[in-house]
Amino acid sequence: MILAVNMEKEIEMRAIHHANDLTAATHAEKPTKTFEEMVPPDYRSFRDLFSKENFDELPDRKPWDHAIELIPNAKSTLDCKVYPLNQNKQEQLDKFLNENLESGRIRESKSPFASLFFFIKKKDGSLCPVQDYRKLNEMTIKNRYPLPLISKLTDKLQGVKFFTKLDVCWGYNNVRIKEGDEAKAAFCTNRGLFEPTVMFFGLTNSPATFQWMMNDIFKDLISKGKVTIYLDDILIFTKDLNEHRQIVWRVLQHL
Numbered sequence: 001m002i003l004a005v006n007m008e009k010e011i012e013m014r015a016i017h018h019a020n021d022l023t024a025a026t027h028a029e030k031p032t033k034t035f036e037e038m039v040p041p042d043y044r045s046f047r048d049l050f051s052k053e054n055f056d057e058l059p060d061r062k063p064w065d066h067a068i069e070l071i072p073n074a075k076s077t078l079d080c081k082v083y084p085l086n087q088n089k090q091e092q093l094d095k096f097l098n099e100n101l102e103s104g105r106i107r108e109s110k111s112p113f114a115s116l117f118f119f120i121k122k123k124d125g126s127l128c129p130v131q132d133y134r135k136l137n138e139m140t141i142k143n144r145y146p147l148p149l150i151s152k153l154t155d156k157l158q159g160v161k162f163f164t165k166l167d168v169c170w171g172y173n174n175v176r177i178k179e180g181d182e183a184k185a186a187f188c189t190n191r192g193l194f195e196p197t198v199m200f201f202g203l204t205n206s207p208a209t210f211q212w213m214m215n216d217i218f219k220d221l222i223s224k225g226k227v228t229i230y231l232d233d234i235l236i237f238t239k240d241l242n243e244h245r246q247i248v249w250r251v252l253q254h255l
Contacts, residue, residue, distance in 0.1 A: 042245055046252045058104045058197065059174050064213040066199045066206065068181040074139040077112040080132075082190050089119050090190075092127045097191060105173060109195035111183035130202065131187045137204035145208035153228045153235070160237040162244040166251065168232035172199040172206055175213060207231060217254050227251065 036044070085093060100106040116132035157163075168174070176198055177185060185203060186195040199206050214229045221227040226247050228235045236251060238244040 043248065043252060046255075059176055061176055061179070062213070064209060064216060065176045065178040066181070066203065066209045067178040068136070068184045068203070068205075069141045070139050070184070071141055078114055078135050080114050080116040080135075080188050082188055083118065085190065089127060092119060092129070093117075093189060093191070096129045097189065097194065100196075101194075105198050106194045106196050107182075109183060109186040109193045111186035111193060111195055113184050113186050114188040114193055115186065117187040117189050131185070131196075131200055133185065133202040133204070136184065137202075140204050143205040143208040145212050147207060147211055148228065148230050150230065153230060156225065156228060157237055160239055162238050162241055164236040164244065164248050164251075166234040166236075168234070171210055171232035172201060175199045175206075175209060218251070221247065221250060221254070 039046075097106070101108075113136065115136055118130055118132065119127040120130055122128050177196060182195045182197055185200070186193050199209065210231055211229075214231070214234075215222065218227055218229060218234070222229065226236060226238055226243075228237075234251060236244065236247050238247060
């Protein structure tokens with residue numbers, strides 16, 4: 001988790017759950033700040049939440065593990081092509097596979113399902129790995145768990161003075177795929193077939209599962225009207241600074 005804090009009349013805190021190097025990569029020209037420079041003293045006891053090592057550990061099994069339930073008479077197999085990669089993409093593929101195999105977020109598979117894997121170029125020129133789950137999604141029973149209405153969330157902010165915003169990075173990867181459903185999400189590469197043990201982007205019900213998880217984790221704080229959550233964005237808002245710090249503390253405890 002990476003925190004950037006401005007404590008004046010307003011507080012804005014950007015937190016990325018389980019640290020990564022995005023800030024350093026995106027703002028390479030800026031000197032890297034230390035943990036103490038980024039995080040206010042009140043919250044430094046939560047150092048573990050900022051640790052990439054914690055992210056490299058698989059999350060525990062939970063009631064909200066992501067299920068992939070197929071419609072009646074769905075196909076029992078999925079096939080796809082393997083496309084040639086240039087040297088840069090091959091290096092990125094090897095890095096992606098090696099890192100995720102080491103952490104256990106993917107594993108080798110013999111699944112009858114194989115979804116396409118490829119890269120897309122991001123605005124900064126870097127490559128983003130993508131699993132193309134469109135065919136699998138067509139066969140998946142849809143989870144209609146609702147996402148919050150943005151207009152309703154912003155209505156709650158009138159008159160408040162203090163804000164803390166937490167962004168959960170790699171949020172989907174903090175949710176396990178339900179035991180027995182991993183093979184359905186297998187993807188094919190020129191190094192073989194692999195299946196994820198955690199959610200990745202592209203699965204049709206991932207947003208619903210993630211919102212359910214966040215609502216369940218923070219239900220006691222949401223019910224008090226001082227916290228709103230939209231997928232991986234957590235917003236804490238109060239009129240009083242002392243109350244604000246207490247709620248931020250409680251949110252970090254929940255994480």
